[in-house]
Amino acid sequence: MSMGKRLSAEFFGTFWLVFGGCGSAVLAAAFPGMGIGFVGVALAFGLTVLTMAYAVGHISGGHFNPAVTLGLCAGGRFPAKDVLPYMLIQVGGGIAGALVLYAIASGKAGFDPHAGFAANGYADHSPGGYGLLACALAEFVLTAFFLMVIHGATDSRALSGFAPLAIGLSLTLIHLISIPITNTSVNPARSTGVALFQGGWAINQLWLFWLVPLAGGLVGGLVSAIYLARAADVLAESASPRCSS
DSSP, rough: OOOHHHHHHHHHHHHIIIIIIIEEEEEIITTTOOOOOOHHHHHHHHHHHHHHHHHHHHHSSSSSSSSHHHHHHHHTSSSGGGHHHHHHHHHHHHHHHHHHHHHTTTTTTTTTTTTTOOEEEEEEETTTOHHHEEEEEEEHHHHHEEEEEEEEHHTTOTTTHHHHHHHHHHHHHHHHHHHHHHSSOOOHEEEEEEEEEEEEEEHHHTTTHHHHHHHHHHHHHHHHHHHHHHHHHHHHHSSSSSOOO
């Protein structure tokens, strides 16, 4: 597959993740009388990844997230030379998704992006008032485990065709855990897109939602590579014929 097609697939996938996931938070979470709440937002994020993984995952690999790209590279599943182009196009897709969401949300009188715009934050800007260290730990652990799910679900020994379902449900679970903590990032492109339109504190705190998810993705990828390689060795040993005395 050409690099152009792969990058366009990553752009559309990340666009859909930000527009669909953050859009559910901005437009539908607190809608009077029928708001979907944070459970609905968590499900929306999972559905964006699930649907685009099936739609374009066979073209680009379906990363839609710089932390995933780095983690797959660390785990030996993705070439290092393609990491930067993937990350850049993912950020572009995230910004485009946030731009379209901003244009739609601005159609309502009284809309104020500075009130939050589904941005990620810590301390005073954490939905539940969680401090910097708690938010950093949550983002690190959840991103690392997200990469472990991705590596395991896409392993050649895993059940064929179910990887997008496992990955989408994993992202839903991640949001159910951490929306009250950081509004859930685990994805620097998602954080960057909405932070630019929030335009204030979200930009000042954006460093955390780059540094920590990338670190979590890196560790998750390395752990997965070691674990899956060891599992393959165990399977090979169990399948080898043994001499009996």
